Amino acid sequence: MILELRDITVFYGPVRGVSGISLDVAEGEIVALLGANGAGKSTVLKAISGTVKPRSGTVRFAGQDLHHKRPHQRVGAGLVQVPEGRHIFPSMTVFENLELGHYVHGGGARVRRQRSEEVLELFPNLRPRLGELAGKMSGGEQQALAIARAMMTKPRLLMVDEPSLGLDPQKIDTVYDLLGDIARTGTTVLLVEQNVALALEIASRAYVLAQGRVVLSGDATSLASDERVAEAYLGSVPTALKTS
Numbered sequence: 001m002i003l004e005l006r007d008i009t010v011f012y013g014p015v016r017g018v019s020g021i022s023l024d025v026a027e028g029e030i031v032a033l034l035g036a037n038g039a040g041k042s043t044v045l046k047a048i049s050g051t052v053k054p055r056s057g058t059v060r061f062a063g064q065d066l067h068h069k070r071p072h073q074r075v076g077a078g079l080v081q082v083p084e085g086r087h088i089f090p091s092m093t094v095f096e097n098l099e100l101g102h103y104v105h106g107g108g109a110r111v112r113r114q115r116s117e118e119v120l121e122l123f124p125n126l127r128p129r130l131g132e133l134a135g136k137m138s139g140g141e142q143q144a145l146a147i148a149r150a151m152m153t154k155p156r157l158l159m160v161d162e163p164s165l166g167l168d169p170q171k172i173d174t175v176y177d178l179l180g181d182i183a184r185t186g187t188t189v190l191l192v193e194q195n196v197a198l199a200l201e202i203a204s205r206a207y208v209l210a211q212g213r214v215v216l217s218g219d220a221t222s223l224a225s226d227e228r229v230a231e232a233y234l235g236s237v238p239t240a241l242k243t244s
């Protein structure tokens, strides 16, 4: 397993974000994290990237305990998160946004240029737009840019938080095609989505969260026909839904 979470609990002050989350991601897989608003999906990603500190539990990445690693050290270890809402810099050019991805990682100008080339091969649509202001691009293009910027760090694990949010169906397809391409190049993908059908199409396995807990998990094809997934989206945690 490239990523192993064991019994992760996160609190925001008195508010419990997630409770006792355990999950595994194997190298090269696309794994989806599903669940309704407030289920705890983003909190799980933040616990992995190190932007929140779990009260208890362990996160292991590539065999290493991440407990004492700061977020930028986790990026250095090969773990990167595209946050919800993209967070590109609208008044900078597409190229400058990409370069920023590299500053997180470090490395000289030559390495940076080489990595830009590799990333632009994956994102050919960005190439003719490099000189444009990022804020002028459509939502779908901005999402692609946010993913491309994360890919500049040459991650082993890419985490993407709700990439389909606010995009029309055609743009969503484009972004999902990109995620498929990224996975085919050997990067592991952990994908947070509210759109179940979409996520289960691309993922090999998924975990469903409700009220901060994993209530269902399994391979994508069996979850796609499991009525309990819809139940979990109504926010309930029926006793029938035992973590498998």
Ligand SMILES: Nc1ncnc2c1ncn2[C@@H]1O[C@H](COP(=O)(O)OP(=O)(O)OP(=O)(O)O)[C@@H](O)[C@H]1O
Pocket: 012, 015, 016, 017, 018, 035, 036, 037, 038, 039, 040, 041, 042, 043, 044, 084, 194
């Ligand atoms: N900064 C915060 N301060 C206090 N409570 C928080 C904070 N962030 C998240 N929470 C709470 O933690 C729980 C899990 O939130 P989280 O954002 O992880 O859910 P989510 O599944 O990503 O939801 P969404 O689909 O709306 O993005 C929710 O009850 C939420 O209100």
Ligand SMILES: [Mg+2]
Pocket: 041, 042, 043, 084, 161
């Ligand atoms: Mg979220």
